[in-house]
Amino acid sequence: MLIVTPSIAIPDSELIERFTRADGPGGQHVNRTESAVELRFDVANSPSLPEAVRERLLAKSDRRMTDAGTLVIQARRFRDQARNRDDARERLVEIIHAATLVAKKRVATKPTRASKERRLAGKSQRSQTKKTRSRDWSRE
Numbered sequence: 001m002l003i004v005t006p007s008i009a010i011p012d013s014e015l016i017e018r019f020t021r022a023d024g025p026g027g028q029h030v031n032r033t034e035s036a037v038e039l040r041f042d043v044a045n046s047p048s049l050p051e052a053v054r055e056r057l058l059a060k061s062d063r064r065m066t067d068a069g070t071l072v073i074q075a076r077r078f079r080d081q082a083r084n085r086d087d088a089r090e091r092l093v094e095i096i097h098a099a100t101l102v103a104k105k106r107v108a109t110k111p112t113r114a115s116k117e118r119r120l121a122g123k124s125q126r127s128q129t130k131k132t133r134s135r136d137w138s139r140e
Contacts, residue, residue, distance in 0.1 A: 001090055004096045010048045016040040017085065022076040036076035036130075039088040044069025049096070056099040071095065 004012040023098050043057045043065070057071070073095075075088035082085065111119075133137035 002093060004093050005100060008048065008050065008053070008096065008100070010041070010046070010092075010096075014041065014046055014048060015089075017088075018059045019081060022079075022084075030079075035079060035084055036074065037084040037088045038078070038080065039073045039075065039085075039092060041071045041073075041092060042069065043071050052102075053096065053099045057096070060099070062095075 001012060002015065004010065016036040016039070016042070019034040020036045020038060021034050022030060043054060046054070049057070058065070058069055062071075066072060071092070073088045073091050075084040075091070077087055078084050
């Protein structure tokens with residue numbers, strides 16, 4: 001059982017883990033052991049997720065999300081399978097937890113009159129500075 005929040009828990013039966021050989025340091029040992037973990041979680045068809053969280057996860061343009069709505073997490077940071085497995089599960093929890101938080105609506109604002117005037121004053125100042133740099137070619 002993977003507990004994301006007090007109200008969201010994902011049973012192990014919804015998680016698909018595949019173990020592969022990892023690249024990186026480890027000598028000959030790395031060629032024989034399957035320490036890398038590929039964790040798959042079907043977001044689109046999971047009964048454990050509330051509808052709002054599911055929609056936010058599917059709406060995210062994340063490269064780890066397949067077209068079918070499956071979230072694929074690859075963990076190969078550590079040399080042993082157990083630590084990579086825990087790492088993949090922790091990252092899944094972080095992704096789902098981030099989707100539970102609702103982003104605040106942006107309140108549209110207008111620039112103040114003073115800020116507009118400061119911007120225009122700065123533009124004219126820069127314009128004047130650039131004008132003084134140029135040579136007057138008509139006199140030569």
